[in-house]
Amino acid sequence: MRAGCWRLSDPMQMPFALTAVLAFVLVLGPLVVLHELGHYLAGRLFGVRADAFSVGFGKELWGRTDKRGTRWKLSAIPLGGYVQFAGDMNAAGQADPALQGVDAQALKGTFPGARLWQRAIIVFAGPFANFLIAVAIFAAFAMAYGVRVTPPVIGGFAPQSAAQAAGLQVGDRITAIDGDRVDDFTQIARKVLLYPGKTITIAAERQGKPIVLPVTLASQVEKDGFGGSATKGMLGIASVKPELKPVGFGEALGVGVSDSVAAIKMTAIGLGQIITGDRSTKEMGGPVKIAQYSGQTMSLGWAAMVLFAATISINLAFINLLPIPVLDGGHLAMYAAEAVRRKPLDARSQEWAFRAGLAFVLALVLFVTFNDLASLSGIGS
Structure with missing residues (x-):
């Protein structure tokens, strides 16, 4: 056991564990909701109906349906949320195979019925929203405290x-x-x-x-x-x-953009080094590690927590743009293939891509969670 590690079985550390969970929800939940709001607003811009917008997952606790037919709801598990557009088979954005071959009039207002470039913008809008959140946070701190x-x-x-x-x-x-x-x-x-x-x-x-x-x-x-x-x-x-140095709005905005771009570059380089073997995979962290850092930054005050949220927002944007099916980047990769082929992938190919992507993401989550738990218990130290 490494010195300084906390164990869930240690009652003296339980207050920190609860703080970490609370901070994790407060940091990650709103960022995911705003990510989904980016998708929703872009879809609305292009006339794509949203069947549901949920804050949280699982059982609906409260909801109402607006005049556009969108069901806005609060759900039981407060870890983000999702938007489900008309024509999606599920909240993960998998296209409903029943719409294959349906005429353009029947597809009007659905996600599959939107033009290819419109679908690409709708998908990209989620990660872009996370990028804008980080820019806004960094710019606000530059305005408030100077550079x-x-x-x-x-x-x-x-x-x-x-x-x-x-x-x-x-x-x-x-x-x-x-x-x-x-x-x-x-x-x-x-x-x-x-x-x-x-x-x-x-x-x-x-x-x-x-x-x-x-x-x-x-x-x-x-x-x-x-x-x-x-x-x-x-x-x-x-x-x-x-x-x-005190800065005005324009210069602060430039600082926000440059700091956010620099964070993305650092993340990309670090991931590339892990892939090539120049950096250990043990340095990869998952939900447990994020919760730990969230709890630590929460104890340092709201300013540290907000800056940490900006970093997590940048990571959400970057990870979602990776070309892995089920992630936004995977959808964009399939749209690129559709643009080259001048026709979409067939339903069977999309289904297999979705399953492979889901399996990869689940395996990655399990791996980084094991990394987190191993560091807690001191395995390999």
Whole structure:
């Protein structure tokens, strides 16, 4: 058992477990509902009827039907929700095979009856809604607190610093890493954290003169306090004192977009490293780990929790765009195939793709949940 891990059997830790569950619901639930609202609003824009919009899953606790025929309801399991369009066989968006071969007039107002580009926009609108949520949160924090501006100047070194060993000195201003321009100290972290052990090329200015040095990044295993760990690349440098710069709406919006795009890039790179074997699959987390982090950030206050929600929203957008059937990205991949073939996949092919995608997603959920539980119990430590 790793020190610091909590066990569900430990009564002293039960308050945190309850807090984690509550925080998990408060963070993930609204983000999924807003994701589905993105689908709904895009569908409504193109005249596609929604049979149901549910906040939560399972048994209906309360509901009403609006004048458009949409059943709005609250359901028993408060873990997100779903929208089911006319013509969908189920809440997962699987097309009703009974509509195969039906004429265009009968399909009017249904999801299968929408044009291909309209269906693609409706599907994309869900992940895009999650992206916009993250942009709004990051922009709001920039407006409220200002933007921390830290010049990329070395203010000090950590013990056994890779940068110092390579010949960099206090006062050097880093101008580029591997040819990519660096304007702020935060950009340095994005260039090194995901690349432990990699040799990078750093361009810098020293007393007005340019220098270029190769630096082999150190590897550091950081534990998260819940039994999990991640290997990070480290330069071993400290920044000079940062300044808080007030920003207006336009600049804050730009910060929100750039921070959200940077988060997506980091997520994509990390996943790619796991797929290629450059990073351990043990670093993948699932629902249990998200609940743990949710509980931890909730204890730090509302600001930390809202910023954590922005990170989860970005991850929801990214994961849903993966080309896996049953996910939004899988639907978009099938629409791309339909555009190339100039006709949709037959019902049997769609059914098999849906089953394969569902099996893959379930297997992945089981795998990451096992990872979470293993880190809790100290398996493999």
